[in-house]
Amino acid sequence: MPTFPSSAVVREVGLRDGLQSIQTILPTPLKQEWIRLAYAAGQREIEVGSFVPARLLPQLADTAELLAYAQTLPGLRASVLVPNLRGAESAIAQAAHLMIVPLSASHAHSLANLRQTPDEVVAEVARIRAARDAAGSKTLIEGGVGTAFGCTLQGRVEPAEVLRLMQALLDAGADRVSIADTVGYADPRQVSELFEQALKIAGDRFCCGHFHDTRGLALANVYAALSLGVQRFDASLAGIGGCPHAPGASGNAATEDLAYMLASMRVDTGIDLRQLLKLRAQVSEWLAGETTHGALWRAGLPKTFSETTA
């Protein structure tokens, strides 16, 4: 029998990973309302956007404004994605709780998406760490190793390379590291095998699993990681985001389904599922015309639900 942590964090990435991948540009006041309602439903970690040039991702052009708004909500840990030192400087200037620097373990994907080799990204993390420390900032640095289970461009990605890059990120000054199955290739056995090694290397500095549900395995993958003691998972409300390589396929694990699984397993997330389901209905209305995903919103909570949870 596996053992499970008593609590876990569902980190909302729908406002970044979700919205960046769909056509609809959600107006800033609606994004703020999303953040406010997610907070009201008990979510305490939200990735609000990405500090990239607005011409590249117009959907996320209001990241600075959203970060400022999120910082008005007591106890909310707002994070932003930063692809480079320039983005990191913005996050530091605004005193974000956390900045996530993505690194692609697939060299082909790294060159295509970031125009840098993975090791060049590691060097950038060292510069980000130096800038953070020079500014006397408390903004945490998370190095996120993506395409960790394979890549649509390159195909296979060696686990040893994923682990080498994770170690390099820690050596370069990342406060913590995470692993992402960017394209939905992972299965729970691969997750068990890779995450066990990652935990050996990074210990409690290994902080998060990010799984895409492209082939339906996101929650099984979360379960495999949870069984090893991992306590933070990225998720996107209504599973928005999709995959540019698989039209119609899901994006990240759906926040509401993941939160439900954890609650049913008596792993405390602090989330009120009924409120979260209302928010899901609201957001899917705002995103009318976009494909949404997930199962719980259709089926509703089990009759036994209030009995089986605290």
Place this chain on the structure above:
Amino acid sequence: MPTFPSSAVVREVGLRDGLQSIQTILPTPLKQEWIRLAYAAGQREIEVGSFVPARLLPQLADTAELLAYAQTLPGLRASVLVPNLRGAESAIAQAAHLMIVPLSASHAHSLANLRQTPDEVVAEVARIRAARDAAGSKTLIEGGVGTAFGCTLQGRVEPAEVLRLMQALLDAGADRVSIADTVGYADPRQVSELFEQALKIAGDRFCCGHFHDTRGLALANVYAALSLGVQRFDASLAGIGGCPHAPGASGNAATEDLAYMLASMRVDTGIDLRQLLKLRAQVSEWLAGETTHGALWRAGLPKTFSETTA
């Protein structure tokens, strides 16, 4: 790190559990074609129907004909569901490989669906065993304990009652037993806890897990059971079947997604996924207008797929 079996069986139940729950009545020649193509794709266990009165389930009125057809395919283990001695006599007369007798651990569900208490079903299994033995038949008897994780009518179902009934089925002469999450209430922690006890009671006579994907957890539940050594799982092509209590929700785990997860995990199922995906496309065409489910059919196999499997 959990260990995994080197092989597992995906038992197709779409022709029974799937078709009985939807409006479309698939003509017998198309059902035969489904069986033929599933066999060609490598499936070796198929539940072809149910020996119930045709007025109750007109969708399954051709079960005898389908069983006869399935028996022409060498090595195919065709099973049928039998709700009582009368159905069992039909299965015995036709020399089915296996008959599955459903028992509902929820007393409320048992009375509503079978008009019998669970213990009356146990007594019927004893009569079925006597009839089987008297006929000198080799048809195996599987006692399937359903609503094992809760019930939409009764709410909570005690694990101790599930285990008591499982033991009673074995004592009454069932050759083997299985557990079903009939309404999609199970989470992988509950599966781990209940299946561990079930395996202690039944050993290798515990033969199958049957999970509905109503709330998106079917594959996580399979993974939890697989980690304990369970080697057979029911699944329905395209996840057809749904749940009468949750319009639009999925039925059983989708065969193709489950077969993909197992193959990716290097658990041999004997299934050719490309052929299975072609069959899925065919069946969903036959069932045009019905809701289908699953993720793999949209996303396709990963680029790495042929590399990671034997």
